[in-house]
Amino acid sequence: MSxxxxxxxxxxxxxxRVSHTYRSIIYRAGLYGSVATLLLILAFPLYWMAxxxxxxxxxxxxxxxxxxxxxxxxxxQFDIVFNPTVGRYLLNSIIVTTGVVITVIVVSLxxxxxxxxxxxxxxxxxxRFLLVGYMxxxxxxxxxxxxxxxxxxxxxxxxxxxxxxxxxxxxFAVWLMWKYIQTIPTSLEESAWVAGASRWQGFKDVIVxxxxxxxxxxxxxxxxxxxxxxxxSYILMPSNEATTFPPGIFRVFTSSWETGWAEFMAISxxxxxxxxxxxxxxxxxxxxxxxxxxx
Amino acid sequence: MATDLEPxxxxxxxxxxxxxxxRFEITSDxxxxxxxxxxxxxxxTLVALIPIGFAILASLHSVPLLNPQWEFVxxxxxxxxxxxxxxxxxxxxxxxxxxGSTVIQLTVGIWMALVLNKISRGSRILSTLVFTSYLIPTIxxxxxxxxxxxxxxxxxxxxxxxxxxxxxxxxxxxSLSMITVVIISSWKFSAFVTLFTLAQLxxxxxxxxxxxxxxxxxxxxxxxxITLPRIYGAILVVIFLRAVFMFNKYDIIWQLTQGGPGSxxxxxxxxxxxxxxxxxxxxxxNAIAIVMFLFLLAFGLVYLKYANPSExxxx
Numbered sequence: 001m002s003x004x005x006x007x008x009x010x011x012x013x014x015x016x017r018v019s020h021t022y023r024s025i026i027y028r029a030g031l032y033g034s035v036a037t038l039l040l041i042l043a044f045p046l047y048w049m050a051x052x053x054x055x056x057x058x059x060x061x062x063x064x065x066x067x068x069x070x071x072x073x074x075x076x077q078f079d080i081v082f083n084p085t086v087g088r089y090l091l092n093s094i095i096v097t098t099g100v101v102i103t104v105i106v107v108s109l110x111x112x113x114x115x116x117x118x119x120x121x122x123x124x125x126x127x128r129f130l131l132v133g134y135m136x137x138x139x140x141x142x143x144x145x146x147x148x149x150x151x152x153x154x155x156x157x158x159x160x161x162x163x164x165x166x167x168x169x170x171x172f173a174v175w176l177m178w179k180y181i182q183t184i185p186t187s188l189e190e191s192a193w194v195a196g197a198s199r200w201q202g203f204k205d206v207i208v209x210x211x212x213x214x215x216x217x218x219x220x221x222x223x224x225x226x227x228x229x230x231x232x233s234y235i236l237m238p239s240n241e242a243t244t245f246p247p248g249i250f251r252v253f254t255s256s257w258e259t260g261w262a263e264f265m266a267i268s269x270x271x272x273x274x275x276x277x278x279x280x281x282x283x284x285x286x287x288x289x290x291x292x293x294x295x
Numbered sequence: 296m297a298t299d300l301e302p303x304x305x306x307x308x309x310x311x312x313x314x315x316x317x318r319f320e321i322t323s324d325x326x327x328x329x330x331x332x333x334x335x336x337x338x339x340t341l342v343a344l345i346p347i348g349f350a351i352l353a354s355l356h357s358v359p360l361l362n363p364q365w366e367f368v369x370x371x372x373x374x375x376x377x378x379x380x381x382x383x384x385x386x387x388x389x390x391x392x393x394x395g396s397t398v399i400q401l402t403v404g405i406w407m408a409l410v411l412n413k414i415s416r417g418s419r420i421l422s423t424l425v426f427t428s429y430l431i432p433t434i435x436x437x438x439x440x441x442x443x444x445x446x447x448x449x450x451x452x453x454x455x456x457x458x459x460x461x462x463x464x465x466x467x468x469x470s471l472s473m474i475t476v477v478i479i480s481s482w483k484f485s486a487f488v489t490l491f492t493l494a495q496l497x498x499x500x501x502x503x504x505x506x507x508x509x510x511x512x513x514x515x516x517x518x519x520x521i522t523l524p525r526i527y528g529a530i531l532v533v534i535f536l537r538a539v540f541m542f543n544k545y546d547i548i549w550q551l552t553q554g555g556p557g558s559x560x561x562x563x564x565x566x567x568x569x570x571x572x573x574x575x576x577x578x579x580x581n582a583i584a585i586v587m588f589l590f591l592l593a594f595g596l597v598y599l600k601y602a603n604p605s606e607x608x609x610x
Contacts, residue, residue: 027514034410035417042424045439045482048450052442060448107334114331118324126332129339135595136343137543139564140584143571144346144353147363167342170335199327220430228432230546235572246434250550253438261442268438272431279426283419286426291494 046272053077053266060262077266080259086267088241089248092158093227096244099162100226101219104169108218109211112177113203117186127178133171138231141168146235156242164232169222179292180214181207217289220278227274245271347588354582360575372582381558381566382583389562392477392548393541399481400537404488405530409522411489412496429486436483437550441466444475466552469559476560480547484540488533495529496522539594543587563587 051067052060059065059072068074080086114120115127145164146155154160184207192202227245234247243251249267252259278286354372356365376382407425411418428436443451446464455461466472499521507517545564548554554561554569561569563583571580 023513031410031413034406035414035421038407038410039417039421039424041482042421042428045436045443046424046427048443049435049439064448064450064453107338110331111335114328118328118331120322120325120328123328126336130335131595133339133343135539135588135591137539137564137587137591139543139545139567140350140588140591141342141346143567143577143580143584144350145342146571147353147358147577148346148349150363163338164342167338170338174335224430228430228434230433230550234546246432246546249438250434261445261448264438265442268435272427272435275430275432276423276427279430280423283422283426287422287490287494287497290490291498 049265049268052262053269055262057260057262060260077262078270080263080267081270085240085252086249089243089245092237092242092248093245095158096161096165096233097223097226099158100165100169101222103162103166104173104222105215105219107166107170108173108177109208109215111174112181113207115174115178116181130171130174133167136168138168138229142232142235149236156237156239158242161233161236161244164236165226165229166222168232169225172221173218176218176289176292177211177214180211184210213285213288216282216285220282220286221289223278224275350581350584350588353578354585356578358577360571360577363577368578372578376579376582376586381561384558385561385563385566388473388560389542389564391473392544392560392562393538395474395477396480396484396541397534397537399477400485400488401530401534403481404485404533405492407485407489408492408496411493425486425489428483429490433483433546434550436479437547440479440482441551467556469556472552472556472559476548476551479551480541480544483547484537488537491529491533492526495526499525535594535597539591542590542594
């Protein structure tokens, strides 16, 4: 603090300076100005997507309007979900995402428990090796995986994509679980053992229920990776029947002139809905996840 | 009852003592520890180690994608890669993209985190938006922005051209397309910096600020002497992570421009994809992937050296 440098001034010198109030006004203006700017930048694209989803194609072509008028309002654009191709992409995405989330939760729970509770040889080395996962680049991995999966017969198979995406989500998930289980006192488990529980029962009945916040954070992050993945699925699921939503809609988007902007915005709104809901209801869990990650 | 307890006893003994195979003493902790980490190690081997090894092997061969006949060519692929004009060009553009988007994300992200940490009203709305931009699929972001920049129906295009900032399709402009891609990716990925920094900011105890206030510190002094030193480490980590992720970024660039117009937004990942799947030179694509991997390895070593993330938290 700079109080020592200004020791020749009266003790409460600052309060007598007029500039203090000015400074506070400038500070408040800056703060709320920033809030307004950031809200505008972040919300505008989302708002624009949402309002266009409810506007007819003619309404969009006629010119820019900030809200659909009664004449141009429609919900017909959402019929694109019943389009067999797009429906197929969505179904594939749902299957793959479910698979990835389940795999990530189970594997990270087991590995996190092991890292937190067993003191085995080379543990720190293994933990560091896990961090190499941060260096996984989807494109660097996907190019060699393409032929490997081809040889193994995993190309265009859900299992192949689920394995690849789970591995991508793993470093963060295992690490989060490890740090989280460390914060659960060992004594809880020990008292269960004393009462006659086996190690497995202690894990299942004492540890697992307590890791709920970490499991929620892990599943949302795994969901974000699997639901949003483009690169891996684009390369490993080349067939049109097997591909997930992001590469699928990209294909429709680059090849078809029949589908209008309003329809793309409608399907975008639907696909981003889970993200919006998670962001609103689960944000405290996610922030906790980041808190542990930043340790 | 006594017979019921016997298997339990035996397993309890096994938990405590472990066993040994020949000279190798395997304690029970070793056994169970390695058993629990095994699925992760197996996944990693399958999805990271084998592909990297496979890529090194493939990069030494000429492999036409449509008819994978492996023909050994030694380092020819690498020599050819380094002689390609488009390789050096895309490396340069890759660095421009990486540095540009990392700087913007860092500035906006930290600004956003500081604001979120200070406001009380409206913080839930703002943080919902931040999380949303982090969680929504990249393809949605791409479609939103492509729509808004559409030369016929796009709102941003109309705004930009009426202000005289640009006339034609922004992403079709050779000199402006890179900066546009950088800004659109920053819209998506700034949230990562924000969340990372915000988590750190919220772990600073309030009493630090109270003590500083009692001593008469101004807001700026509190920021400089309390906040900044506390988030400095997290910022270093986030710079490394963002730089690595942006260097690898393939999806958003491909979706927005496919590397075009011309090669104005062709970064290294785009080049690797094009060589592999458009030109069908699988060995060549793998050589580029390996060059990228070596860059990443260098990054990774620096990251591990400066941030020591394997430290355990104390309970």
